[in-house]
Amino acid sequence: MISISKLYYSQPWLRELKTLVLSQRQDGDRFVVVLSETIFYPTGGGQPHDLGTIGGLPVLDVFEEEGTVYHVLPAPLEEGCEVEAVLDWERRLDHMQQHSGQHLLSAVFQDEFGYRTESFHLGTECCSIDITAPELSPEEQDSVERRANDLIFQDLTVLTYTLQPEELHTVPLRKIPDREGPLRIVEIQGFDYSPCSGTHVQKTSQIGLLKIIKAERYKGMTRVYFLCGKRALEDYKHKHEICTNLVALLAVPEGELERRVQAELDHRRDLEKELEELRGELVLLRAEQIVRSGSSPYYLEMPGVGVEEAQQLARAVLGLAEAAVVINTGERVVLAHNLPDGPKLGQLVKEKATALGGRGGGSPTAAQVFFPDPAQLEAFLRLLPDTLWTDPEVQPVT
Numbered sequence: 001m002i003s004i005s006k007l008y009y010s011q012p013w014l015r016e017l018k019t020l021v022l023s024q025r026q027d028g029d030r031f032v033v034v035l036s037e038t039i040f041y042p043t044g045g046g047q048p049h050d051l052g053t054i055g056g057l058p059v060l061d062v063f064e065e066e067g068t069v070y071h072v073l074p075a076p077l078e079e080g081c082e083v084e085a086v087l088d089w090e091r092r093l094d095h096m097q098q099h100s101g102q103h104l105l106s107a108v109f110q111d112e113f114g115y116r117t118e119s120f121h122l123g124t125e126c127c128s129i130d131i132t133a134p135e136l137s138p139e140e141q142d143s144v145e146r147r148a149n150d151l152i153f154q155d156l157t158v159l160t161y162t163l164q165p166e167e168l169h170t171v172p173l174r175k176i177p178d179r180e181g182p183l184r185i186v187e188i189q190g191f192d193y194s195p196c197s198g199t200h201v202q203k204t205s206q207i208g209l210l211k212i213i214k215a216e217r218y219k220g221m222t223r224v225y226f227l228c229g230k231r232a233l234e235d236y237k238h239k240h241e242i243c244t245n246l247v248a249l250l251a252v253p254e255g256e257l258e259r260r261v262q263a264e265l266d267h268r269r270d271l272e273k274e275l276e277e278l279r280g281e282l283v284l285l286r287a288e289q290i291v292r293s294g295s296s297p298y299y300l301e302m303p304g305v306g307v308e309e310a311q312q313l314a315r316a317v318l319g320l321a322e323a324a325v326v327i328n329t330g331e332r333v334v335l336a337h338n339l340p341d342g343p344k345l346g347q348l349v350k351e352k353a354t355a356l357g358g359r360g361g362g363s364p365t366a367a368q369v370f371f372p373d374p375a376q377l378e379a380f381l382r383l384l385p386d387t388l389w390t391d392p393e394v395q396p397v398t
C-alpha cells in the first residue's frame, strides 16, 4: 500500500499545494495519478469528490482504494516531478457546509425527537436525510430548524480526531459504527459525536444558515430536504426575486400576496363557471338555428373546432329533433344520430375509415374519426350513407 498524506483531513482549509507525482498509470484515455500528499477529497461517506487542477490539468475524478487516493486526469504528468495542485474551493466549501450542516441537523432531530438518520444524500442542488419519523409535523420541522440555526449562531467548534476501539466508550456516539478498528470522529463541541470520513467546517458559524426546504414520507420514514451556506443564500435570493416580481405584477404589498393570489384564483373559477354556462347557451342557440335552417341529415363544416365542442353541438341538435349530424372540423369528422333505424356509427367508422387511414371509433349513435390527410377525410364523407350525407356538391357513392 502506498502511503500518502491526506491533507484534506489535517488541513481542510488548504486550497493549494506543491507536491510530487509518486506514480501514474494509464486507464483508457485517462491517467490515474498518485501524489505524495493530496488536498483532494475522494468520493466517500456520502460526500462527492473534490475538483480542481493538478499541474494545470483538470481533475476528472478522485477515488480511494485501500487507503490510497487516486486522481484521474485527461493527460499524463511526469513521474517524480513537482506539480501544483489547486482545489475548486467553491465546491469544497459547499460540500463542507452541507456535510457539517447534515451532522448538525441529524443530531438535533435525534436530540429533540429521537429520530435517527438512516441515510444522507449530498446532491448537486439539494441535500436530504432519511429520518426514522413516520411523519413530521410542521411544528417539529420548525423547532428543529430553529435549534440547528441557534447552534450555528453559537459558533461551536467542530473537532475531528481518531479514537481507538477501547476509547469509543468515552464519547456518546450518535451512531454505532458498523466497522472495527480506529474511528475518525467528528465532534460538534460537546453536542454531537459521529464517526465520519468527510471534510468539515471548523466552526458551526461557517455553515452560515440551514434551511429545511421540504419533508415528505419515504418508505415508512421521512425524507428531509435541506440547504446550507451559500446554497441557502442562493435559494433565498431566488425566492426573494420571485416575491419581488409578484409584488410588482399584482401591485400589492408582500404581506398581501397570498390573499391576492387566492382572490384572483376564486375570480377565475367564477369566470370559468360563467363562461361554461354561456357556452352552453350559445351551443343551444346554434343548435336551434341549425334545426330551423334545414332538415336532417345536417352536415356542418366547422374548421378548427375541437372535438368536444363539436360533440356538444351534435348532442344539442339531437336534443331538439330526430336527426343525424355530421360535423367536419377539417381533420376530424364527428357523427351522431338518434334515428331508430340509423346506421351503427362506431361500426361504420371502423369499416370505412380505417381502410382510408383514419383513426377513431364510437358507439352505435355517436362516433368520431381523425384523418391525417384531408383527402382521406373527403373520401370518407363520400362513403357515408344517404341518411348521414346531404352535401349538395359531393354526391355520396352508394
Ligand SMILES: [Zn+2]
Pocket (backbone or CB within 6 Å): 045, 099, 103, 194, 195, 196, 197, 198
Ligand atoms: Zn459525516
